[in-house]
Amino acid sequence: MFTTRPEITGTFGVASSTHWLASQTAMGVLERGGNAFDAAVAAGFVLQVVEPHLNGPGGEVPILLWDERQRRMHALRGQGPAPQEASVAAFRSLGFEQVPGIGLLPAVVPAAFTTWLVMLRDHGSWELADVLAPAIGYARDGFPVLPRLSQAILAVRELFAQHWHSSAAVWLPGGKVPMPGSLHTLPALAATYERILQTAQGEASTRTGVIDAAIRGWQQGFVAREIDRYYRSEAVYDTSGERHTGLLRYEDLAEWRLQAxxxxxxxxxxxxxxxxxxxxxxxxxxxxxxxxxxxxxxxxxxxxxxxxxxxxxxxxxxxxxxxxxxxxxxxxxxxxxxxxxxxxxxxxxxxxxxxxxxxxxxxxxxxxxVAPRMPDLGVAARTLQNAEIRFGVGEPTFATLPPPSEWAEREIFVGDTCHVDVVDRQGNMVAATPSGGWLSSSPAIPALGFGISTRLQMTWMDEGLPNTVTPRVAPCTxxxxxxxxxxxxxxxxxxxxxxxxxxxxxxxxxxxxxxxxxxxxxxxxxxxxxxxxxxxxxxxxxxxxxxxxxxxxxxxxxxxxxxxxxxxxxxxxxxxxxxxxxxxxxxDTRGRTVLRAAANPRGMQGYAVGR
Missing domain, CATH: 1.10.246.130 (Gamma-glutamyltranspeptidase, large (L) subunit, C-terminal domain)
Incomplete structure:
Protein backbone atom coordinates (compact mmCIF):
# COMPACT_ATOMS: atom_id res chain seq x y z
CA MET A 1 0.00 0.00 0.00
CA PHE A 2 1.16 3.55 -0.76
CA THR A 3 2.00 5.58 2.33
CA THR A 4 2.59 9.30 2.78
CA ARG A 5 5.88 8.63 4.56
CA PRO A 6 7.88 5.60 5.72
CA GLU A 7 7.27 3.69 8.90
CA ILE A 8 10.19 4.81 11.11
CA THR A 9 12.44 1.91 12.12
CA GLY A 10 15.33 1.91 14.58
CA THR A 11 16.97 0.22 17.54
CA PHE A 12 17.80 3.15 19.84
CA GLY A 13 14.49 4.94 20.42
CA VAL A 14 11.36 6.25 18.71
CA ALA A 15 8.78 8.95 19.37
CA SER A 16 5.58 10.06 17.69
CA SER A 17 3.39 13.05 18.47
CA THR A 18 0.94 15.51 17.00
CA HIS A 19 3.63 18.18 16.53
CA TRP A 20 7.10 17.82 15.04
CA LEU A 21 8.74 19.96 17.73
CA ALA A 22 7.40 17.71 20.49
CA SER A 23 8.54 14.58 18.64
CA GLN A 24 12.01 16.02 18.11
CA THR A 25 12.17 17.16 21.74
CA ALA A 26 11.42 13.62 22.88
CA MET A 27 14.04 12.18 20.56
CA GLY A 28 16.57 14.74 21.75
CA VAL A 29 16.05 13.61 25.33
CA LEU A 30 16.57 9.97 24.34
CA GLU A 31 19.76 10.89 22.45
CA ARG A 32 21.14 12.59 25.57
CA GLY A 33 20.57 9.58 27.81
CA GLY A 34 17.05 10.14 29.07
CA ASN A 35 14.51 7.34 29.16
CA ALA A 36 11.03 7.22 27.61
CA PHE A 37 9.48 8.88 30.65
CA ASP A 38 11.88 11.83 30.62
CA ALA A 39 11.30 12.19 26.88
CA ALA A 40 7.50 12.08 27.10
CA VAL A 41 7.42 14.68 29.88
CA ALA A 42 9.66 17.07 27.96
CA ALA A 43 7.52 16.59 24.85
CA GLY A 44 4.33 17.08 26.86
CA PHE A 45 5.42 20.46 28.15
CA VAL A 46 6.45 21.49 24.63
CA LEU A 47 2.97 20.54 23.35
CA GLN A 48 1.48 23.00 25.85
CA VAL A 49 3.44 25.77 24.13
CA VAL A 50 3.29 24.83 20.44
CA GLU A 51 -0.30 23.48 20.34
CA PRO A 52 -2.01 25.92 22.74
CA HIS A 53 -5.28 25.72 20.82
CA LEU A 54 -5.50 22.03 21.76
CA ASN A 55 -4.01 21.81 25.27
CA GLY A 56 -2.40 23.98 27.88
CA PRO A 57 -0.70 24.10 31.28
CA GLY A 58 -4.13 24.25 32.93
CA GLY A 59 -5.31 21.05 31.26
CA GLU A 60 -5.18 17.32 31.95
CA VAL A 61 -3.27 14.25 30.72
CA PRO A 62 -4.28 10.61 31.20
CA ILE A 63 -1.19 8.45 30.77
CA LEU A 64 -0.57 4.74 30.24
CA LEU A 65 2.99 3.52 30.74
CA TRP A 66 5.01 0.35 30.79
CA ASP A 67 7.98 0.39 33.18
CA GLU A 68 10.40 -2.27 31.97
CA ARG A 69 12.30 -2.34 35.27
CA GLN A 70 9.11 -3.11 37.17
CA ARG A 71 7.66 -5.24 34.34
CA ARG A 72 4.22 -3.72 34.79
CA MET A 73 1.77 -1.18 33.38
CA HIS A 74 0.42 1.87 35.18
CA ALA A 75 -2.54 4.13 34.44
CA LEU A 76 -2.16 7.69 35.76
CA ARG A 77 -5.51 9.38 36.39
CA GLY A 78 -4.45 12.74 35.05
CA GLN A 79 -8.02 14.07 34.92
CA GLY A 80 -8.72 16.73 37.53
CA PRO A 81 -11.94 16.61 39.58
CA ALA A 82 -14.76 19.10 40.02
CA PRO A 83 -14.30 21.84 42.61
CA GLN A 84 -15.84 21.36 46.05
CA GLU A 85 -18.43 24.05 45.28
CA ALA A 86 -19.51 22.45 41.98
CA SER A 87 -22.79 20.58 42.42
CA VAL A 88 -26.12 20.17 40.70
CA ALA A 89 -27.67 22.52 43.22
CA ALA A 90 -25.01 25.17 42.64
CA PHE A 91 -25.53 25.22 38.89
CA ARG A 92 -29.32 25.10 39.13
CA SER A 93 -29.23 28.05 41.53
CA LEU A 94 -27.60 30.02 38.69
CA GLY A 95 -30.34 29.00 36.28
CA PHE A 96 -28.38 26.33 34.39
CA GLU A 97 -29.69 22.99 33.17
CA GLN A 98 -26.19 21.93 32.15
CA VAL A 99 -22.64 23.03 32.84
CA PRO A 100 -21.52 25.75 30.39
CA GLY A 101 -18.93 24.98 27.73
CA ILE A 102 -16.56 27.93 28.19
CA GLY A 103 -15.74 30.45 30.90
CA LEU A 104 -14.93 29.88 34.57
CA LEU A 105 -17.84 27.74 35.75
CA PRO A 106 -16.83 24.48 33.97
CA ALA A 107 -13.32 24.46 35.46
CA VAL A 108 -11.81 21.35 37.01
CA VAL A 109 -8.58 21.04 38.96
CA PRO A 110 -5.75 21.43 36.42
CA ALA A 111 -4.04 18.05 36.56
CA ALA A 112 -1.46 17.99 33.76
CA PHE A 113 1.45 19.57 35.63
CA THR A 114 1.28 17.21 38.60
CA THR A 115 0.66 14.16 36.41
CA TRP A 116 3.66 14.79 34.19
CA LEU A 117 5.87 15.44 37.22
CA VAL A 118 4.74 12.35 39.13
CA MET A 119 5.69 10.21 36.13
CA LEU A 120 9.04 12.01 35.93
CA ARG A 121 9.68 11.51 39.65
CA ASP A 122 8.64 7.87 39.87
CA HIS A 123 9.86 6.54 36.51
CA GLY A 124 12.19 9.10 34.96
CA SER A 125 15.83 9.94 35.50
CA TRP A 126 16.30 13.57 34.45
CA GLU A 127 16.38 16.73 36.51
CA LEU A 128 13.28 18.92 36.33
CA ALA A 129 15.26 21.88 34.95
CA ASP A 130 16.44 19.83 31.98
CA VAL A 131 12.97 18.50 31.24
CA LEU A 132 11.35 21.96 31.34
CA ALA A 133 14.11 23.71 29.37
CA PRO A 134 12.72 23.07 25.84
CA ALA A 135 9.21 24.32 26.72
CA ILE A 136 10.55 27.38 28.52
CA GLY A 137 12.80 28.10 25.56
CA TYR A 138 9.96 27.97 23.03
CA ALA A 139 7.70 30.07 25.27
CA ARG A 140 10.38 32.70 25.89
CA ASP A 141 12.11 32.82 22.48
CA GLY A 142 9.25 31.97 20.15
CA PHE A 143 7.59 29.07 18.34
CA PRO A 144 6.07 28.88 14.83
CA VAL A 145 2.35 29.60 14.64
CA LEU A 146 0.42 26.75 13.04
CA PRO A 147 -2.36 27.61 10.57
CA ARG A 148 -4.82 25.89 12.94
CA LEU A 149 -3.61 28.11 15.79
CA SER A 150 -4.31 31.20 13.70
CA GLN A 151 -7.74 29.75 12.88
CA ALA A 152 -8.46 29.14 16.56
CA ILE A 153 -7.51 32.67 17.59
CA LEU A 154 -9.44 34.17 14.67
CA ALA A 155 -12.58 32.30 15.71
CA VAL A 156 -12.54 33.86 19.21
CA ARG A 157 -10.92 37.20 18.39
CA GLU A 158 -14.05 39.18 19.19
CA LEU A 159 -14.57 37.28 22.45
CA PHE A 160 -11.05 38.18 23.51
CA ALA A 161 -11.31 41.79 22.33
CA GLN A 162 -14.72 42.43 23.91
CA HIS A 163 -14.68 40.29 27.04
CA TRP A 164 -11.55 38.22 27.77
CA HIS A 165 -8.98 41.01 27.79
CA SER A 166 -6.34 38.91 29.55
CA SER A 167 -6.48 36.43 26.66
CA ALA A 168 -6.26 39.25 24.15
CA ALA A 169 -3.02 40.33 25.81
CA VAL A 170 -1.57 36.84 25.24
CA TRP A 171 -2.96 35.93 21.82
CA LEU A 172 -3.63 39.21 19.97
CA PRO A 173 -0.32 41.09 19.88
CA GLY A 174 -1.04 44.59 18.69
CA GLY A 175 -4.69 43.61 18.44
CA LYS A 176 -4.01 41.28 15.52
CA VAL A 177 -4.27 37.53 14.98
CA PRO A 178 -0.77 36.02 14.64
CA MET A 179 -0.02 35.01 11.08
CA PRO A 180 0.66 31.34 10.23
CA GLY A 181 4.39 30.73 10.22
CA SER A 182 5.21 33.74 12.37
CA LEU A 183 6.97 33.34 15.70
CA HIS A 184 4.89 33.88 18.83
CA THR A 185 6.12 34.13 22.41
CA LEU A 186 4.47 33.38 25.75
CA PRO A 187 6.58 35.34 28.24
CA ALA A 188 4.11 35.04 31.12
CA LEU A 189 4.06 31.25 30.82
CA ALA A 190 7.84 31.11 30.60
CA ALA A 191 8.06 33.24 33.74
CA THR A 192 5.58 30.97 35.55
CA TYR A 193 7.61 27.85 34.85
CA GLU A 194 10.88 29.58 35.66
CA ARG A 195 9.48 30.77 38.99
CA ILE A 196 8.23 27.28 39.87
CA LEU A 197 11.63 25.85 39.02
CA GLN A 198 13.64 28.47 40.92
CA THR A 199 11.43 28.16 43.99
CA ALA A 200 11.67 24.36 43.96
CA GLN A 201 15.45 24.44 43.58
CA GLY A 202 15.61 26.78 46.55
CA GLU A 203 13.62 24.36 48.71
CA ALA A 204 15.31 21.08 47.81
CA SER A 205 18.60 19.74 46.47
CA THR A 206 17.81 16.19 45.30
CA ARG A 207 16.16 15.31 41.98
CA THR A 208 12.99 13.96 43.56
CA GLY A 209 12.96 16.67 46.19
CA VAL A 210 12.94 19.40 43.54
CA ILE A 211 10.12 17.66 41.67
CA ASP A 212 8.05 17.34 44.86
CA ALA A 213 8.68 21.00 45.65
CA ALA A 214 7.55 21.99 42.17
CA ILE A 215 4.33 20.02 42.62
CA ARG A 216 3.74 21.87 45.91
CA GLY A 217 4.47 25.15 44.15
CA TRP A 218 1.73 24.36 41.67
CA GLN A 219 -0.89 22.87 43.98
CA GLN A 220 -0.19 24.80 47.20
CA GLY A 221 1.97 27.73 46.17
CA PHE A 222 1.65 30.83 44.04
CA VAL A 223 -0.06 29.05 41.10
CA ALA A 224 -2.92 27.80 43.27
CA ARG A 225 -3.21 31.21 44.96
CA GLU A 226 -3.39 33.08 41.66
CA ILE A 227 -6.04 30.68 40.32
CA ASP A 228 -8.05 31.11 43.52
CA ARG A 229 -7.80 34.91 43.35
CA TYR A 230 -8.91 35.07 39.72
CA TYR A 231 -11.78 32.59 40.04
CA ARG A 232 -13.16 34.32 43.14
CA SER A 233 -12.93 37.89 41.92
CA GLU A 234 -13.41 37.95 38.14
CA ALA A 235 -16.87 37.70 36.57
CA VAL A 236 -16.30 36.23 33.09
CA TYR A 237 -18.51 36.03 30.02
CA ASP A 238 -19.55 32.47 29.10
CA THR A 239 -21.98 30.48 26.92
CA SER A 240 -24.97 31.76 28.93
CA GLY A 241 -24.33 35.22 27.53
CA GLU A 242 -23.76 36.44 31.07
CA ARG A 243 -20.80 36.93 33.40
CA HIS A 244 -20.05 34.55 36.26
CA THR A 245 -17.28 34.08 38.76
CA GLY A 246 -15.79 30.62 39.07
CA LEU A 247 -16.04 27.81 41.61
CA LEU A 248 -12.42 26.62 41.60
CA ARG A 249 -10.57 27.35 44.85
CA TYR A 250 -7.12 27.06 46.39
CA GLU A 251 -8.26 24.12 48.52
CA ASP A 252 -9.34 22.16 45.44
CA LEU A 253 -5.80 22.23 44.08
CA ALA A 254 -4.09 21.83 47.45
CA GLU A 255 -6.06 18.73 48.45
CA TRP A 256 -6.08 16.84 45.13
CA ARG A 257 -3.80 13.82 44.83
CA LEU A 258 -3.01 11.95 41.63
CA GLN A 259 -4.13 8.33 41.56
CA ALA A 260 -2.19 5.59 39.78
CA VAL A 370 -29.95 -3.98 35.53
CA ALA A 371 -31.85 -1.47 33.40
CA PRO A 372 -29.94 1.70 32.48
CA ARG A 373 -30.87 5.19 33.61
CA MET A 374 -30.35 7.78 30.92
CA PRO A 375 -29.78 11.54 31.19
CA ASP A 376 -32.31 14.01 29.83
CA LEU A 377 -31.20 14.29 26.20
CA GLY A 378 -33.59 17.17 25.54
CA VAL A 379 -31.46 19.53 27.58
CA ALA A 380 -29.27 20.50 24.59
CA ALA A 381 -32.17 21.90 22.59
CA ARG A 382 -33.48 23.83 25.59
CA THR A 383 -30.03 25.21 26.39
CA LEU A 384 -29.45 26.41 22.83
CA GLN A 385 -32.65 28.44 22.85
CA ASN A 386 -31.02 31.06 25.05
CA ALA A 387 -27.33 30.32 24.66
CA GLU A 388 -24.58 32.55 23.33
CA ILE A 389 -22.62 30.63 20.69
CA ARG A 390 -21.07 33.45 18.68
CA PHE A 391 -17.74 32.88 20.35
CA GLY A 392 -17.60 29.09 20.32
CA VAL A 393 -18.90 26.00 22.04
CA GLY A 394 -17.37 23.50 24.42
CA GLU A 395 -14.85 22.08 21.95
CA PRO A 396 -11.97 24.02 20.38
CA THR A 397 -13.38 26.36 17.75
CA PHE A 398 -11.76 27.16 14.41
CA ALA A 399 -12.51 29.69 11.69
CA THR A 400 -11.71 29.44 8.01
CA LEU A 401 -8.42 31.07 7.15
CA PRO A 402 -8.44 32.67 3.69
CA PRO A 403 -5.69 34.97 2.43
CA PRO A 404 -4.73 37.59 5.05
CA SER A 405 -6.39 40.39 3.08
CA GLU A 406 -9.72 38.55 3.09
CA TRP A 407 -9.94 36.86 6.50
CA ALA A 408 -13.49 35.60 6.90
CA GLU A 409 -15.67 35.11 9.94
CA ARG A 410 -17.34 31.77 9.18
CA GLU A 411 -16.79 29.41 12.10
CA ILE A 412 -16.33 25.66 12.03
CA PHE A 413 -16.52 23.59 15.22
CA VAL A 414 -14.00 20.76 15.31
CA GLY A 415 -12.85 18.94 18.44
CA ASP A 416 -9.22 18.03 18.84
CA THR A 417 -6.39 17.58 21.34
CA CYS A 418 -2.80 16.20 21.38
CA HIS A 419 -0.98 12.91 21.77
CA VAL A 420 2.57 11.60 22.31
CA ASP A 421 4.07 8.09 22.30
CA VAL A 422 7.66 7.19 23.22
CA VAL A 423 9.52 3.86 23.32
CA ASP A 424 13.15 3.61 24.44
CA ARG A 425 15.78 0.92 23.90
CA GLN A 426 15.31 -0.41 27.45
CA GLY A 427 11.69 -1.25 26.58
CA ASN A 428 9.90 1.51 28.50
CA MET A 429 6.74 2.80 26.83
CA VAL A 430 4.51 5.84 27.25
CA ALA A 431 1.18 6.73 25.64
CA ALA A 432 -0.21 10.10 26.77
CA THR A 433 -3.12 12.23 25.59
CA PRO A 434 -2.81 15.79 26.92
CA SER A 435 -5.73 18.17 26.43
CA GLY A 436 -7.80 20.85 28.13
CA GLY A 437 -6.94 24.39 29.04
CA TRP A 438 -6.88 25.30 25.35
CA LEU A 439 -6.80 29.03 24.67
CA SER A 440 -10.50 29.31 23.73
CA SER A 441 -11.86 27.42 26.75
CA SER A 442 -11.35 29.98 29.49
CA PRO A 443 -9.57 33.33 29.86
CA ALA A 444 -5.87 33.46 30.60
CA ILE A 445 -5.10 34.18 34.24
CA PRO A 446 -3.02 37.38 33.92
CA ALA A 447 -0.36 36.49 36.48
CA LEU A 448 0.16 33.00 35.02
CA GLY A 449 -0.38 33.35 31.28
CA PHE A 450 -2.75 30.41 30.77
CA GLY A 451 -6.36 29.31 31.23
CA ILE A 452 -7.93 26.33 33.01
CA SER A 453 -9.61 23.20 31.65
CA THR A 454 -13.38 23.29 31.15
CA ARG A 455 -13.78 19.50 31.26
CA LEU A 456 -16.68 19.74 33.75
CA GLN A 457 -18.94 20.34 30.74
CA MET A 458 -18.75 16.56 30.20
CA THR A 459 -20.92 15.87 33.25
CA TRP A 460 -24.73 15.70 33.47
CA MET A 461 -27.01 17.46 35.95
CA ASP A 462 -29.47 14.59 36.30
CA GLU A 463 -29.13 13.29 39.86
CA GLY A 464 -27.79 9.80 40.51
CA LEU A 465 -26.03 9.06 37.22
CA PRO A 466 -22.50 7.65 36.99
CA ASN A 467 -21.37 10.95 35.47
CA THR A 468 -23.47 13.48 37.42
CA VAL A 469 -21.57 16.65 38.34
CA THR A 470 -20.33 15.97 41.88
CA PRO A 471 -17.96 17.85 44.18
CA ARG A 472 -14.40 16.49 44.09
CA VAL A 473 -15.31 13.85 41.46
CA ALA A 474 -13.68 13.92 38.03
CA PRO A 475 -15.86 14.01 34.92
CA CYS A 476 -15.67 11.00 32.62
CA THR A 477 -13.06 12.17 30.13
CA ASP A 588 13.01 -9.84 14.72
CA THR A 589 13.71 -13.41 13.60
CA ARG A 590 17.31 -13.17 14.86
CA GLY A 591 16.23 -12.03 18.31
CA ARG A 592 17.18 -8.37 17.84
CA THR A 593 15.01 -5.60 19.26
CA VAL A 594 13.38 -3.39 16.59
CA LEU A 595 11.58 -0.14 17.35
CA ARG A 596 9.01 1.37 14.99
CA ALA A 597 6.90 4.52 14.88
CA ALA A 598 4.43 6.31 12.64
CA ALA A 599 2.38 9.50 12.71
CA ASN A 600 -0.65 11.05 11.10
CA PRO A 601 0.04 13.06 7.93
CA ARG A 602 -3.28 14.93 8.08
CA GLY A 603 -2.73 18.58 8.88
CA MET A 604 1.00 18.33 8.15
CA GLN A 605 2.17 18.66 11.74
CA GLY A 606 2.31 15.18 13.31
CA TYR A 607 5.65 13.40 12.93
CA ALA A 608 7.42 10.27 14.06
CA VAL A 609 11.18 10.21 14.62
CA GLY A 610 13.70 7.60 15.68
CA ARG A 611 16.97 5.88 15.04
Missing amino acids: DAPVTADFGRYTVAKCGFWSQGPMFLQQLGVLRQADLAAHGPGTADFVHLVSEAAKLALADRLAWYGTAPGAQERLQQALLSDDYLRARWALIDPHRASQVLRPGQPLD TLSPTLALRDGEPYLAFGTPGGDQQDQWSVAFFLRHAVHGMNLQEAIDAPAWHVKHAPSSFWPRSTVLNTLQLESRFDAPEIERLRALGHQVNVGEPWSESRMCAAARST
Missing part, protein backbone atom coordinates in the same frame (compact mmCIF):
# COMPACT_ATOMS: atom_id res chain seq x y z
CA ASP A 261 -3.78 2.22 39.23
CA ALA A 262 -3.68 -0.82 37.00
CA PRO A 263 -5.32 -0.34 33.60
CA VAL A 264 -8.30 -2.40 32.48
CA THR A 265 -7.48 -4.95 29.78
CA ALA A 266 -9.02 -7.24 27.18
CA ASP A 267 -7.57 -9.98 25.00
CA PHE A 268 -7.86 -9.99 21.22
CA GLY A 269 -6.03 -12.87 19.57
CA ARG A 270 -2.36 -12.64 20.51
CA TYR A 271 -2.84 -9.11 21.88
CA THR A 272 -3.75 -7.82 25.32
CA VAL A 273 -5.00 -4.24 25.05
CA ALA A 274 -4.80 -1.91 28.06
CA LYS A 275 -6.92 1.20 28.64
CA CYS A 276 -7.63 3.67 31.40
CA GLY A 277 -10.60 2.75 33.58
CA PHE A 278 -14.23 3.85 33.63
CA TRP A 279 -13.18 7.34 34.68
CA SER A 280 -12.40 7.66 30.95
CA GLN A 281 -14.05 6.44 27.77
CA GLY A 282 -11.18 3.95 27.38
CA PRO A 283 -13.26 0.82 28.11
CA MET A 284 -15.20 1.63 24.92
CA PHE A 285 -12.20 0.31 23.01
CA LEU A 286 -12.27 -2.95 24.95
CA GLN A 287 -16.01 -3.36 24.52
CA GLN A 288 -15.66 -2.97 20.77
CA LEU A 289 -12.88 -5.54 20.65
CA GLY A 290 -14.98 -7.96 22.70
CA VAL A 291 -17.94 -7.59 20.38
CA LEU A 292 -15.81 -7.85 17.24
CA ARG A 293 -14.10 -11.04 18.39
CA GLN A 294 -17.19 -12.73 16.97
CA ALA A 295 -17.06 -10.94 13.59
CA ASP A 296 -14.44 -12.75 11.43
CA LEU A 297 -12.99 -9.38 10.45
CA ALA A 298 -10.18 -10.99 8.45
CA ALA A 299 -12.79 -11.89 5.82
CA HIS A 300 -13.54 -8.20 5.21
CA GLY A 301 -10.89 -5.88 3.78
CA PRO A 302 -10.24 -2.67 5.73
CA GLY A 303 -11.61 -0.51 2.91
CA THR A 304 -14.84 -2.45 2.45
CA ALA A 305 -18.33 -1.45 3.45
CA ASP A 306 -18.75 -4.64 5.49
CA PHE A 307 -15.68 -3.86 7.62
CA VAL A 308 -16.79 -0.26 8.20
CA HIS A 309 -20.35 -1.39 8.95
CA LEU A 310 -19.42 -4.01 11.54
CA VAL A 311 -16.91 -1.81 13.33
CA SER A 312 -19.31 1.14 13.31
CA GLU A 313 -22.16 -0.92 14.72
CA ALA A 314 -19.92 -2.12 17.54
CA ALA A 315 -18.98 1.52 18.22
CA LYS A 316 -22.67 2.47 18.44
CA LEU A 317 -23.24 -0.09 21.16
CA ALA A 318 -20.17 1.03 23.09
CA LEU A 319 -21.19 4.70 22.83
CA ALA A 320 -24.59 3.86 24.28
CA ASP A 321 -22.99 1.99 27.19
CA ARG A 322 -20.60 4.87 27.81
CA LEU A 323 -23.58 7.20 28.15
CA ALA A 324 -25.42 4.95 30.58
CA TRP A 325 -22.68 3.36 32.67
CA TYR A 326 -19.33 5.20 32.58
CA GLY A 327 -18.13 7.58 35.29
CA THR A 328 -17.08 7.63 38.94
CA ALA A 329 -19.83 9.70 40.56
CA PRO A 330 -21.86 8.08 43.39
CA GLY A 331 -24.33 6.77 40.79
CA ALA A 332 -21.64 4.50 39.30
CA GLN A 333 -21.55 0.83 40.23
CA GLU A 334 -18.23 -0.94 39.73
CA ARG A 335 -19.77 -4.40 39.48
CA LEU A 336 -21.96 -3.27 36.58
CA GLN A 337 -19.04 -1.58 34.84
CA GLN A 338 -16.95 -4.73 35.11
CA ALA A 339 -19.86 -6.74 33.71
CA LEU A 340 -19.73 -4.61 30.56
CA LEU A 341 -16.42 -6.33 29.74
CA SER A 342 -17.54 -9.91 30.41
CA ASP A 343 -17.58 -12.43 27.58
CA ASP A 344 -21.27 -13.26 28.07
CA TYR A 345 -22.30 -9.61 27.94
CA LEU A 346 -20.22 -8.87 24.85
CA ARG A 347 -21.53 -11.93 23.00
CA ALA A 348 -25.06 -10.73 23.74
CA ARG A 349 -24.17 -7.30 22.38
CA TRP A 350 -22.77 -8.89 19.21
CA ALA A 351 -26.11 -10.63 18.69
CA LEU A 352 -27.75 -7.19 18.39
CA ILE A 353 -25.72 -6.27 15.32
CA ASP A 354 -27.52 -6.79 12.03
CA PRO A 355 -24.89 -7.41 9.30
CA HIS A 356 -27.36 -6.13 6.73
CA ARG A 357 -28.76 -3.02 8.42
CA ALA A 358 -27.48 -0.02 10.36
CA SER A 359 -28.98 0.58 13.78
CA GLN A 360 -31.10 3.71 14.04
CA VAL A 361 -31.51 3.80 17.82
CA LEU A 362 -29.43 4.30 20.97
CA ARG A 363 -29.23 0.92 22.74
CA PRO A 364 -27.48 0.87 26.12
CA GLY A 365 -27.21 -2.62 27.55
CA GLN A 366 -28.37 -4.15 30.81
CA PRO A 367 -25.33 -5.60 32.60
CA LEU A 368 -26.38 -8.17 35.20
CA ASP A 369 -29.97 -7.47 34.03
CA THR A 478 -12.85 11.41 26.42
CA LEU A 479 -9.04 11.29 26.62
CA SER A 480 -7.93 7.75 25.91
CA PRO A 481 -4.33 6.56 25.33
CA THR A 482 -3.69 2.86 24.61
CA LEU A 483 -1.02 0.24 25.27
CA ALA A 484 -0.98 -3.26 23.80
CA LEU A 485 0.99 -6.37 24.69
CA ARG A 486 1.67 -9.02 22.06
CA ASP A 487 2.27 -12.56 23.21
CA GLY A 488 2.53 -11.17 26.73
CA GLU A 489 5.30 -8.69 25.92
CA PRO A 490 4.90 -4.89 25.73
CA TYR A 491 4.45 -4.09 22.07
CA LEU A 492 2.55 -0.95 21.06
CA ALA A 493 1.75 2.53 22.41
CA PHE A 494 -0.78 4.57 20.45
CA GLY A 495 -3.54 7.14 20.56
CA THR A 496 -5.19 10.06 18.84
CA PRO A 497 -6.84 13.41 19.43
CA GLY A 498 -10.50 13.67 18.54
CA GLY A 499 -12.90 13.79 21.50
CA ASP A 500 -15.67 11.23 20.99
CA GLN A 501 -13.83 9.87 17.96
CA GLN A 502 -10.73 8.75 19.86
CA ASP A 503 -11.89 5.21 20.61
CA GLN A 504 -13.23 4.85 17.10
CA TRP A 505 -10.19 5.99 15.11
CA SER A 506 -7.87 4.04 17.41
CA VAL A 507 -9.94 0.84 17.16
CA ALA A 508 -9.93 0.98 13.35
CA PHE A 509 -6.18 1.65 13.33
CA PHE A 510 -5.53 -1.28 15.67
CA LEU A 511 -7.69 -3.67 13.63
CA ARG A 512 -6.00 -2.69 10.37
CA HIS A 513 -2.67 -3.50 12.00
CA ALA A 514 -3.55 -6.54 14.13
CA VAL A 515 -6.03 -8.23 11.79
CA HIS A 516 -5.05 -7.10 8.30
CA GLY A 517 -1.29 -6.92 8.82
CA MET A 518 -0.74 -3.32 7.82
CA ASN A 519 2.37 -1.70 9.19
CA LEU A 520 1.90 1.26 11.53
CA GLN A 521 2.09 3.94 8.83
CA GLU A 522 -0.19 2.02 6.46
CA ALA A 523 -2.75 1.59 9.24
CA ILE A 524 -2.64 5.32 9.98
CA ASP A 525 -2.79 6.44 6.34
CA ALA A 526 -5.69 4.16 5.35
CA PRO A 527 -9.04 5.88 4.69
CA ALA A 528 -10.73 6.59 8.03
CA TRP A 529 -14.18 7.34 9.38
CA HIS A 530 -16.21 7.84 12.53
CA VAL A 531 -19.81 7.42 13.54
CA LYS A 532 -22.00 9.86 15.47
CA HIS A 533 -24.53 7.92 17.50
CA ALA A 534 -24.78 9.49 20.96
CA PRO A 535 -24.88 12.86 22.68
CA SER A 536 -21.66 14.79 22.19
CA SER A 537 -19.41 14.83 25.24
CA PHE A 538 -19.02 18.59 24.77
CA TRP A 539 -21.45 21.40 25.46
CA PRO A 540 -24.29 21.64 24.53
CA ARG A 541 -24.38 17.79 24.45
CA SER A 542 -26.44 17.60 21.24
CA THR A 543 -27.49 14.11 20.10
CA VAL A 544 -26.94 12.83 16.56
CA LEU A 545 -27.77 9.22 15.60
CA ASN A 546 -26.66 6.92 12.78
CA THR A 547 -24.40 9.38 11.00
CA LEU A 548 -21.26 8.02 9.35
CA GLN A 549 -18.53 10.51 8.44
CA LEU A 550 -16.18 9.09 5.79
CA GLU A 551 -13.09 10.29 4.02
CA SER A 552 -13.70 10.54 0.28
CA ARG A 553 -10.82 8.13 -0.42
CA PHE A 554 -13.14 5.17 0.11
CA ASP A 555 -14.16 3.60 -3.20
CA ALA A 556 -17.47 4.95 -4.48
CA PRO A 557 -19.17 1.50 -4.64
CA GLU A 558 -18.31 0.90 -0.97
CA ILE A 559 -19.77 4.28 0.00
CA GLU A 560 -22.97 3.48 -1.86
CA ARG A 561 -23.16 0.08 -0.18
CA LEU A 562 -22.94 1.76 3.22
CA ARG A 563 -25.86 3.97 2.24
CA ALA A 564 -27.75 0.86 1.15
CA LEU A 565 -27.10 -0.64 4.57
CA GLY A 566 -28.98 2.30 6.09
CA HIS A 567 -26.13 4.56 7.25
CA GLN A 568 -26.58 8.30 6.92
CA VAL A 569 -23.30 8.88 5.11
CA ASN A 570 -21.46 12.20 4.98
CA VAL A 571 -18.40 12.21 2.73
CA GLY A 572 -15.69 14.60 3.82
CA GLU A 573 -12.36 15.72 2.46
CA PRO A 574 -9.91 12.95 1.48
CA TRP A 575 -7.64 13.46 4.54
CA SER A 576 -10.10 14.75 7.14
CA GLU A 577 -10.41 11.89 9.65
CA SER A 578 -8.15 10.54 12.42
CA ARG A 579 -5.00 11.94 14.03
CA MET A 580 -3.20 8.74 15.07
CA CYS A 581 0.28 8.39 16.59
CA ALA A 582 1.95 5.05 17.31
CA ALA A 583 5.23 3.56 18.53
CA ALA A 584 6.13 -0.12 18.86
CA ARG A 585 8.80 -2.52 20.09
CA SER A 586 9.27 -6.08 18.83
CA THR A 587 11.92 -8.72 18.19
